[in-house]
Amino acid sequence: MPVATDAPAITTSTTTTAVYVDNTPSRVTVSDRKSYNFDVEEYDEKAFNKYYDWLKTYGPMMTAFVSFDPENQNPNWPGGMSMATAATMLLTQLDSHPIELEAWPYEARVQAWRKMGKRLKSHTELFERNRALALKNEKLDDDVRYVIESIQVVTKESLFPEGI
Numbered sequence: 001m002p003v004a005t006d007a008p009a010i011t012t013s014t015t016t017t018a019v020y021v022d023n024t025p026s027r028v029t030v031s032d033r034k035s036y037n038f039d040v041e042e043y044d045e046k047a048f049n050k051y052y053d054w055l056k057t058y059g060p061m062m063t064a065f066v067s068f069d070p071e072n073q074n075p076n077w078p079g080g081m082s083m084a085t086a087a088t089m090l091l092t093q094l095d096s097h098p099i100e101l102e103a104w105p106y107e108a109r110v111q112a113w114r115k116m117g118k119r120l121k122s123h124t125e126l127f128e129r130n131r132a133l134a135l136k137n138e139k140l141d142d143d144v145r146y147v148i149e150s151i152q153v154v155t156k157e158s159l160f161p162e163g164i
Contacts, residue, residue, distance in 0.1 A: 047100035059127035065134035
């Protein structure tokens with residue numbers, strides 16, 4: 001048990017360190033054009049347009065996987081590609097777009113979503129419906145199935161994890 005004494009109290013000193021934070025605001029300029037194209041300085045301004053074009057062009061191709069039967073493969077499929085090659089092509093063409101879009105500053109993502117969000121959502125819904133139908137095909141090779149399952153689309157939720 002501690003014992004009370006007449007000794008002087010022990011004091012501790014605190015040291016204060018000044019920290020300087022350079023709060024230089026960043027500047028992002030987004031300019032509209034008459035089409036869905038727009039520029040975002042210092043970022044891959046074409047990423048949104050490339051992703052949208054990919055989704056619009058290749059999303060409907062997902063229906064090719066719905067009735068694919070490896071036993072009756074058409075040798076005249078575009079470019080003579082196998083179905084596995086086509087699935088891999090779909091994925092590899094899409095990989096970098098979401099990475100670029102998620103790196104955009106919040107304000108640029110908001111402006112892009114306001115301009116293109118409704119169309120993007122519609123094409124994403126079409127893609128997801130076609131993907132679900134394709135994955136019901138029991139004749140799909142496991143590798144093709146994996147590639148189709150692993151394609152990640154951009155949604156409002158993925159583009160704005162902080163909310164909008």
